[in-house]
Amino acid sequence: MNIDVPDIVVRRLPIYLRVLRRLQAEGVEETPSHMLAKTLGISAARIRKDFSHFGEFGQQGRGYQVKKLTVELQRILHVDNIWPLVIVGVGQLGHALAMYDGFQENGFRIVALFDNDPAKVGMTVNNVPIQHIDYLEGEIRRHQLQIAVLAVPASQAEAIADRLVAAGIKGILNYANITLRPRPGVIIQQIDPTIILQHMTYYLEQPRN
Amino acid sequence: MNIDVPDIVVRRLPIYLRVLRRLQAEGVEETPSHMLAKTLGISAARIRKDFSHFGEFGQQGRGYQVKKLTVELQRILHVDNIWPLVIVGVGQLGHALAMYDGFQENGFRIVALFDNDPAKVGMTVNNVPIQHIDYLEGEIRRHQLQIAVLAVPASQAEAIADRLVAAGIKGILNYANITLRPRPGVIIQQIDPTIILQHMTYYLEQPRN
DNA sequence: GCCTGTGAAAGGATTCACAGCG
DNA sequence: CGCTGTGAATCCTTTCACAGGC
Numbered sequence: 001m002n003i004d005v006p007d008i009v010v011r012r013l014p015i016y017l018r019v020l021r022r023l024q025a026e027g028v029e030e031t032p033s034h035m036l037a038k039t040l041g042i043s044a045a046r047i048r049k050d051f052s053h054f055g056e057f058g059q060q061g062r063g064y065q066v067k068k069l070t071v072e073l074q075r076i077l078h079v080d081n082i083w084p085l086v087i088v089g090v091g092q093l094g095h096a097l098a099m100y101d102g103f104q105e106n107g108f109r110i111v112a113l114f115d116n117d118p119a120k121v122g123m124t125v126n127n128v129p130i131q132h133i134d135y136l137e138g139e140i141r142r143h144q145l146q147i148a149v150l151a152v153p154a155s156q157a158e159a160i161a162d163r164l165v166a167a168g169i170k171g172i173l174n175y176a177n178i179t180l181r182p183r184p185g186v187i188i189q190q191i192d193p194t195i196i197l198q199h200m201t202y203y204l205e206q207p208r209n
Numbered sequence: 210m211n212i213d214v215p216d217i218v219v220r221r222l223p224i225y226l227r228v229l230r231r232l233q234a235e236g237v238e239e240t241p242s243h244m245l246a247k248t249l250g251i252s253a254a255r256i257r258k259d260f261s262h263f264g265e266f267g268q269q270g271r272g273y274q275v276k277k278l279t280v281e282l283q284r285i286l287h288v289d290n291i292w293p294l295v296i297v298g299v300g301q302l303g304h305a306l307a308m309y310d311g312f313q314e315n316g317f318r319i320v321a322l323f324d325n326d327p328a329k330v331g332m333t334v335n336n337v338p339i340q341h342i343d344y345l346e347g348e349i350r351r352h353q354l355q356i357a358v359l360a361v362p363a364s365q366a367e368a369i370a371d372r373l374v375a376a377g378i379k380g381i382l383n384y385a386n387i388t389l390r391p392r393p394g395v396i397i398q399q400i401d402p403t404i405i406l407q408h409m410t411y412y413l414e415q416p417r418n
Numbered sequence: 419g420c421c422t423g424t425g426a427a428a429g430g431a432t433t434c435a436c437a438g439c440g
Numbered sequence: 441c442g443c444t445g446t447g448a449a450t451c452c453t454t455t456c457a458c459a460g461g462c
Contacts, residue, residue, distance in 0.1 A: 010408060010411050010412075011408050013407070013408075013411070014403070014404040014405075014407035014408055015388060015404060017407065018387070018388065018401075018404065022387065039388065040388055041391035076411070077407050077408075077410055077411050078410040078411060078413060078414070078415050079407050079410055081415050083406070083410060083415070085406075092304075092305040092308045092309070093305050093309065095301075095305070096301040096302050096304070096305035097402070099301045100301070100302065100402075102386050102401070102402070102403050103402070103403060103406075105403075106386075106403035106406075106407065107403075107407075108403065108406055146413050147406065147409060147410075147413070149402070170413055171406075171409040171410075171412075171413060173402060173405055173406060173409070177227065177311050177315075178227070178231065179224060179227065179228060179248065179249055181248065181250070182250035187409050187412055187413075189405045189408070189409065191400055191402060191405065192227075192311075193306070193309075193311070193312070193358070193382060193400060194223070194311050194312060194314075194315035194316075194317065195223040195224060195227065196223075196382055196398045196400065197292070197294075197312075197315075197317055197356065197380075197382060198222070198223035198226065198286050198288050198315065198316075199219060199220050199222075199223055199286075199398070200356060200380040200382070200396050200398065201286055201287040201288055201292060201356075201380075202219050202222070202285070202286050202287060203219075203396055204287060204355050204356070204380060204396075205287070206287055206290050206292070
C-alpha cells in the first residue's frame with residue numbers, strides 16, 4: 001500500500017476492470033491472479049503488485065472475489081458515478097462516437113454536442129442536440145464539465161483545445177491526428193489509429209512491391 | 210546504434226514522424242531535438258537516444274533535417290510503401306473508419322470491407338464494396354493482407370480474430386471493447402475510448418453527487 | 419556557440435521467490 | 441495445498457552531462 005501510484009499502474013486498472021465486468025457477466029464469482037494474467041497476457045505477479053498499491057483485495061488460497069474487486073476498482077478510478085462528457089465536432093467520427101453505446105455502459109454520459117456548421121445545429125444525435133460552437137464555453141461552465149472529446153479537423157484542434165481549457169475542461173480525449181501541445185493541469189490523451197498501425201508495420205514485412 | 214530496439218522506442222517513432230510531416234508542411238527544413246521535445250512535451254535527450262538506436266541522423270550545431278529524418282523514419286517503420294487494410298464490421302464505427310481520410314494520408318489503403326448483415330452487402334463505402342463475411346478468408350489470402358481493423362461487437366471479436374489469424378493476418382487493430390486473447394506471432398492493439406477515459410478520471414475529482 | 423550522440427548514473431518497473439495465511 | 445502480498449533482485453528506461461564536431 002503506497003501513497004503515490006505510478007501512472008503505468010493506473011493505466012492498467014481500467015483493463016482489469018473490463019475483464020472483471022466480463023467475468024461477472026459470465027457468472028464467475030472468484031478468480032486467482034494467474035487467470036486474469038492468462039487472459040490479459042501479462043504476469044500474475046504484476047497484477048498482484050498493481051492491486052497492492054491500493055490495498056489487500058484478495059484471499060490467500062482462493063484469489064479475488066470478482067464483485068468486490070470490481071467495486072474497489074470503480075471507486076479507485078472514480079467511476080462509481082456518472083461522468084458527463086461533451087463531444088466537439090460532429091463529423092463522421094463525432095457522429096459515430098455520439099452513437100456509441102460504450103460510453104453509457106462504462107459510466108460516461110454525453111450531455112452536449114458542438115459543431116461549427118450551422119446546417120447541423122439543431123439536429124439531434126442519440127437525443128442530444130447539436131449546438132453551435134459559439135455556445136461551447138457557456139455550456140461547459142453551466143454543466144461544470146471536466147471531460148471533452150475532441151473530434152475536429154487537426155487544423156482546428158489546438159484552438160479548440162485552448163477554448164476547452166479556458167472554460168474549465170481538465171481532460172481531453174483527442175481524436176485529431178495531431179499531438180496537442182501539453183497544458184498544465186490538463187490530462188490530454190490521444191487516439192490515432194494510424195499511429196498504432198505504423199507501430200505494427202515496424203514488426204511486419206512489406207510483401208512484394 | 211543497436212540491433213534490438215525496445216518496443217517503447219518503436220512506439221514513439223510514429224509520433225515523431227507525424228510531427229515531422231507537420232513541420233515539413235509548414236516549410237520548416239531543420240529542427241533541433243529540443244524543439245521536437247517541446248512540441249511533444251518530452252525530453253530532448255530521449256529523442257536523441259531514440260534516434261540513436263537506428264543511426265546518426267543529425268548534424269552537430271544544427272539539428273535534424275526534417276526531410277531526411279522523415280524519410281529515415283518511414284523506412285524504419287516500413288511505411289515507405291502502401292499497406293493494404295481490411296475492415297471487418299461496417300456498423301457506425303466501421304463506416305466512419307472506412308470514410309476516414311487519415312488512413313490514406315498515412316500510407317494505408319482500405320481494400321476490403323466485410324459485414325455479416327446481408328442488407329449491407331453490395332453497398333459501397335468510399336468506393337469499397339461491402340462483402341459478406343463468408344468471403345473474409347478468401348479475400349485475405351487473395352490480397353495477402355497482413356493487417357485487419359476489427360470493428361465488430363465485443364461478443365463476436367474473439368471468433369473473428371481467430372478467423373483473421375487463420376487466414377494469415379499478422380496485425381489486428383481491435384476497436385471492440387474486449388481484451389483479445391494474445392495469439393503467437395500476431396500483434397494485437399486495442400483502441401477503446403472508455404479505457405482511456407477511466408484512466409483520466411483517476412486524476413479528476415467527481416464534482417457534487 | 420549550438421547541438422548531437424552517448425557512456426555513466428539515476429530512477430522505475432517487472433519478475434522472482436517465498437513467508438504466511440486460509 | 442493454493443494463492444496472496446511483498447521485499448529483494450533483476451531488468452529496463454530516462455536523464456545527466458559532456459566530448460566532439462559543425
